[in-house]
Structures are given as C-alpha cells and as structure tokens.
Amino acid sequence: xxxxxxxxxxxxxxxxxxxxxxxxxxxxxxxxxxxxxxxxxxxxxxxxxxxxxxxxxxxxxxxxxxxxxxxxxxxxxxxxxxxxxxxxxxxxxxxxxxxxxxxxxxxxxxxxxxxxxxxxxxxxxxxxxxxxxxxxxxxxxxxxxxxxxxxxxxxxxxxxxxxxxxxxxxxxxxxxxxxxxxxxxxxxxxxxxxxxxxxxxxxxxxxxxxxxxxxxxxxxxxxxxxxxxxxxxxxxxxxxxxxxxxxxxxxxxxxxxxxxxxxxxxxxxxxxxxxxxxxxxxxxxxxxxxxxxxxxxxxxxxxxxxxx
Amino acid sequence: xxxxxxxxxxxxxxxxxxxxxxxxxxxxxxxxxxxxxxxxxxxxxxxxxxxxxxxxxxxxxxxxxxxxxxxxxxxxxxxxxxxxxxxxxxxxxxxxxxxxxxxxxxxxxxxxxxxxxxxxxxxxxxxxxxxxxxxxxxxxxxxxxxxxxxxxxxxxxxxxxxxxxxxxxxxxxxxxxxxxxxxxxxxxxxxxxxxxxxxxxxxxxxxxxxxxxxxxxxxxxxxxxxxxxxxxxxxxxxxxxxxxxxxxxxxxxxxxxxxxxxxxxxxxxxxxxxxxxxx
Numbered sequence: 001x002x003x004x005x006x007x008x009x010x011x012x013x014x015x016x017x018x019x020x021x022x023x024x025x026x027x028x029x030x031x032x033x034x035x036x037x038x039x040x041x042x043x044x045x046x047x048x049x050x051x052x053x054x055x056x057x058x059x060x061x062x063x064x065x066x067x068x069x070x071x072x073x074x075x076x077x078x079x080x081x082x083x084x085x086x087x088x089x090x091x092x093x094x095x096x097x098x099x100x101x102x103x104x105x106x107x108x109x110x111x112x113x114x115x116x117x118x119x120x121x122x123x124x125x126x127x128x129x130x131x132x133x134x135x136x137x138x139x140x141x142x143x144x145x146x147x148x149x150x151x152x153x154x155x156x157x158x159x160x161x162x163x164x165x166x167x168x169x170x171x172x173x174x175x176x177x178x179x180x181x182x183x184x185x186x187x188x189x190x191x192x193x194x195x196x197x198x199x200x201x202x203x204x205x206x207x208x209x210x211x212x213x214x215x216x217x218x219x220x221x222x223x224x225x226x227x228x229x230x231x232x233x234x235x236x237x238x239x240x241x242x243x244x245x246x247x248x249x250x251x252x253x254x255x256x257x258x259x260x261x262x263x264x265x266x267x268x269x270x271x272x273x274x275x276x277x278x279x280x281x282x283x284x285x286x287x288x289x290x291x292x293x294x295x296x297x298x299x300x301x302x303x304x305x306x307x308x
Numbered sequence: 309x310x311x312x313x314x315x316x317x318x319x320x321x322x323x324x325x326x327x328x329x330x331x332x333x334x335x336x337x338x339x340x341x342x343x344x345x346x347x348x349x350x351x352x353x354x355x356x357x358x359x360x361x362x363x364x365x366x367x368x369x370x371x372x373x374x375x376x377x378x379x380x381x382x383x384x385x386x387x388x389x390x391x392x393x394x395x396x397x398x399x400x401x402x403x404x405x406x407x408x409x410x411x412x413x414x415x416x417x418x419x420x421x422x423x424x425x426x427x428x429x430x431x432x433x434x435x436x437x438x439x440x441x442x443x444x445x446x447x448x449x450x451x452x453x454x455x456x457x458x459x460x461x462x463x464x465x466x467x468x469x470x471x472x473x474x475x476x477x478x479x480x481x482x483x484x485x486x487x488x489x490x491x492x493x494x495x496x497x498x499x500x501x502x503x504x505x506x507x508x509x510x511x512x513x514x515x516x517x518x519x520x521x522x523x524x525x526x527x528x529x530x531x532x533x534x535x536x537x538x539x540x541x542x543x544x545x546x547x548x549x550x551x552x553x554x555x556x557x558x559x560x561x562x563x564x565x566x567x568x569x570x571x572x573x574x575x576x577x578x579x580x581x582x583x584x585x586x587x
Binding site: 056079082084092103107150 | 325326327330333334336337338341344345348349409413414415417418420421422423424425426587
C-alpha cells in the first residue's frame with residue numbers, strides 16, 4: 001500500500017468493462033476522497049451502477065484496477081469499511097425490521113446497536129414489524145439503517161431517496177450531511193439534480209461509460225453559467241476561439257457552436273466582425289439542462305475537465 | 309513508509325479486522341435468521357414440516373398397517389421410507405427456491421457487497437435444511453413409537469435420524485445446483501422436476517417393476533433409503549414384493565455413502581464456482 005492509494009478511499013484507474021458488445025465503462029478514472037460527498041450523475045446506461053459494482057467487488061474490470069481502501073474490493077477487510085444501499089433489492093419479508101438490521105450489524109467489527117441505528121434513521125416505530133408489511137418508502141428507510149449500522153467510513157448509496165415522501169427525504173438529507181460532518185465519505189448516485197446540488201461536494205457526470213465532467217458543485221454551476229452560442233458565420237473557428245471569454249468553439253453542420261462565459265460581449269463582437277452573421281441562438285442552461293447537454297455529447301470527445 | 313503514512317494507514321485500517329468471536333457471531337446470526345425466516349414462511353414450513361407427518365400417519369401407519377395386519381417388518385420399512393421422503397424437501401426446495409429468489413431479487417448481490425463472511429451464506433442454509441430435517445425426524449419417531457410400532461431400538465431410532473439429517477445434504481446440493489441456474493419463477497418447477505422422479509424412482513412408495521428397477525440408481529433417495537433399511541434391518545419394497553425378504557441386495561453401504569458424498573461434493577463445488585463468478 002502506498003501513499004497515493006490512501007488519499008482515496010475508493011478508486012477506479014483506467015477501468016474498462018464490457019458486457020458482450022456493450023461497453024459499460026471506457027477507461028474511466030474515478031476517485032472518492034476522504035470526507036466528501038461525491039454525486040455520480042448520468043442517464044440510464046451511463047455506467048453508474050457498473051462503476052459502483054466494480055468498487056464493491058461485485059464485478060471485475062476487464063482493464064484497469066479498482067481499489068477500495070487501498071485494497072482489492074474482494075477482500076472482506078476492505079468491505080468492512082463500507083455501507084451499502086442498493087437500488088433494487090428484496091429482503092426476506094418474514095424477518096422483522098430490527099432483525100434485518102441486527103443481521104447486517106453482525107458483519108461488522110464495531111457496529112452501532114440495532115436500536116441506535118433504528119433511532120438514527122427514525123425507523124424505531126416499525127422496528128418490530130415484518131419487513132414484507134412495510135410501504136416502499138419505509139423499506140428504503142430500513143435499507144438506509146442497514147447501510148449505516150456498521151459505522152462505515154464510506155457509504156455507497158444508489159438512488160437512496162427514490163420513493164420517499166418529502167419529510168423522509170429531508171430526514172435522509174439531514175442524516176447524510178451529519179454523517180459527512182462526522183467524517184464519513186459518501187458516494188451517491190441520483191437522478192435528482194437538486195439532490196446533488198443540495199448535498200454534493202463534488203459531482204462526476206458519466207455518459208456512455210466515460211467521465212464527461214467532474215468538479216465541485218460550484219464549478220459545475222460555472223459550466224452552467226456559460227452560455228452556448230450558435231450562429232452561421234464566415235468567421236473561422238480558430239479566430240473566435242482566440243477571443244477573451246470564449247471557452248470552446250467548433251463548427252457543426254456549417255454553424256459555429258461557441259461556449260462562452262461572457263455571451264453578451266462575444267455576440268457584440270460577432271456582429272462587428274462579420275456582416276453576414278445570422279441565425280443567432282443563445283442558450284443559457286440550468287444544471288439540469290447542462291447535465292442533459294453534457295450527456296448528449298459524449299461523441300464529441302470534448303471532455304470538460306474542470307477539476308483542478 | 310513515513311510515520312505519518314503509517315498513522316494514516318492505521319487509522320484507515322482500524323476496525324477492519326474482526327475478532328474470532330465476532331466472526332463466529334456473524335455465522336451464528338446468519339444461521340439464526342435463516343432458520344427463523346424459513347420457519348415463518350408458511351409456503352415453506354407447512355409443506356415440509358407437516359406433509360411428511362401427515363402422509364406417514366395416513367399411508368405408512370394406517371394404510372400399510374391394516375394391509376399387513378400390523379407386521380413389524382412392514383412398519384420398519386415404512387418408517388425408513390417416509391423418513392427419506394421427509395428430508396428430501398427442505399434441502400431441495402430450501403436451496404432451490406431461496407437461492408434462485410435471492411439471486412433474482414438482489415439480496416445475494418447486496419450480501420456480496422456487504423462484508424458477510426462468504427461461507428455464511430451457504431452454511432446458514434445448510435443448517436436450516438438440517439434443522440428442518442431434524443424436526444421431521446423427531447415427529448416421525450414420535451409417531452412411530454406411539455402408532456407405528458416398528459419394533460426398533462432407541463439406538464436404531466437415533467442412528468436412522470442422524471443418517472437422514474446428514475442425508476439431507478445431497479438434496480441440498482441438488483437444490484443449490486438448481487437455485488444457481490434458474491430464475492425465481494422457474495426454480496420450483498425445476499425442483500419438482502428432480503424431486504418427483506427422485507421420490508418415485510427411490511422405491512419409497514411402491515415396488516417398482518423389474519424393468520424399471522435399473523433407473524433406481526439415478527435417485528439419491530434410493531441410496532439413502534438403502535442405508536436406512538440396513539440400519540433398521542428391513543427389506544426394500546422391491547424385495548418385499550418379489551418375496552426375497554432380507555437385507556438389501558443392491559450395492560454395499562460403502563457404495564451408497566460414496567455415491568451420496570460424491571454427488572454432494574460435485575454439485576456443491578460446481579455451484580459455488582458459478583456463484584462466485586456469476587452471482
């Protein structure tokens with residue numbers, strides 16, 4: 001074990017994974033740092049679940065390495081630091097809620113008591129009920145209790161708040177913040193962008209098996225703050241690319257596609273520089289739109305790496 | 309490695325090792341809840357705990373007793389045969405249905421992601437199936453003593469019970485083989501596809517015609533039954549029907565043990581390999 005591996009609690013380095021003809025992950029690097037809440041975003045089929053599976057040792061990479069606490073994720077010693085909440089799992093309906101939690105607690109060296117985990121996740125009220133009799137939202141809360149009962153240093157939560165009503169979701173958000181405050185790290189996959197915005201220190205966007213953007217929430221907002229300008233012009237892409245405030249330029253179907261942090265200035269300059277300038281479109285995106293745009297352009301190889 | 313690195317590493321690794329006591333506790337907890345949930349599942353507990361008892365009373369004690377006018381040899385044979393029937397189900401269906409369901413519905417994946425000791429998964433199910441078999445044996449022994457009167461000594465009851473509780477293992481292995489290869493929906497059908505021929509070809513319920521008798525060798529129930537009959541000093545149904553009463557003629561006890569143990573090891577090893585690779 002060396003210094004570098006300890007900087008990251010979990011790490012994928014140059015990992016590729018294919019299932020038959022489908023490339024699920026295409027040489028991705030992903031690191032989970034200590035004490036951070038990392039949100040992994042991406043459309044269905046982007047490779048989020050595959051990435052998590054590799055970090056948990058459920059699957060093996062075809063190329064590259066997956067490390068968990070500097071070790072192979074296949075080792076129990078590595079996974080004893082980890083709590084897991086999966087998206088689709090049916091627990092034995094006959095076992096009571098408290099029993100489910102007691103069972104998971106037994107896998108860890110120094111777990112919370114089942115009662116403490118129930119209390120922490122506000123599930124004490126149905127601790128004695130058979131799991132099969134719970135509502136879907138209650139089941140998610142119990143799965144959350146099972147994820148935290150081992151006092152994990154790193155939590156993997158796959159779409160944890162799907163199916164929760166508003167108070168339950170608020171409760172879980174508050175608990176996640178508290179866990180991070182107390183030193184835990186969390187990897188969260190979610191479809192809810194507001195969840196990532198509300199909780200994440202860092203965001204990674206996957207699409208078609210690649211990391212297409214990563215950075216802090218603030219940096220992601222900065223991407224979003226950029227405007228996209230599309231227009232028909234005779235100006236060369238290289239000329240526009242040299243202007244201040246212009247992030248990237250490319251020609252697509254005869255039109256220039258410009259990303260700029262100061263759209264107003266760039267548009268004025270376009271008017272001034274090219275009399276034949278027409279078909280102007282300026283897009284400003286929210287995080288949701290930025291996310292959609294990012295994930296729709298994985299073929300452009302225009303990876304926006306904003307992490308320093 | 310610098311002192312700081314070392315401290316960091318210790319900080320990270322602290323708590324990742326388990327004491328032997330906690331590890332044992334993980335196995336015990338897994339086993340306890342596997343047994344509890346099987347006992348609480350009516351679709352599993354009722355057929356496999358009550359059915360052997362009811363069928364043994366009806367057919368093994370009342371019907372066979374009246375047809376043989378209370379013959380003790382027939383009573384011994386009936387006790388041994390219904391005991392084999394009783395220990396087949398929990399293993400085959402407990403593994404077949406539960407493993408297939410847990411594979412299909414994500415529970416096995418979750419447990420593989422969690423730090424569950426890997427052997428705990430199969431070991432807990434094995435003990436569950438043996439617990440069910442033990443309960444079946446206790447109820448059958450009570451019925452035999454009270455109603456069946458096969459004239460067995462206490463040592464024979466204990467011996468046959470232990471034999472059949474261990475004898476659940478090959479049926480667990482068959483169930484595991486099915487459970488690792490079928491979906492939750494098709495597992496009961498496939499388990500029945502093995503269970504019914506095993507039962508009927510085992511020669512447990514009626515004498516098989518001479519032309520069909522070679523097929524008996526395909527059923528693990530046949531070998532387990534042979535061992536039990538030998539301990540009880542009873543003939544098989546085939547022998548009783550053909551009038552050649554006496555100890556079993558098909559195969560030595562060692563052959564029976566080798567076949568049952570070999571089948572168990574082969575199917576279990578094959579299935580564990582698949583579980584580890586495919587999940």
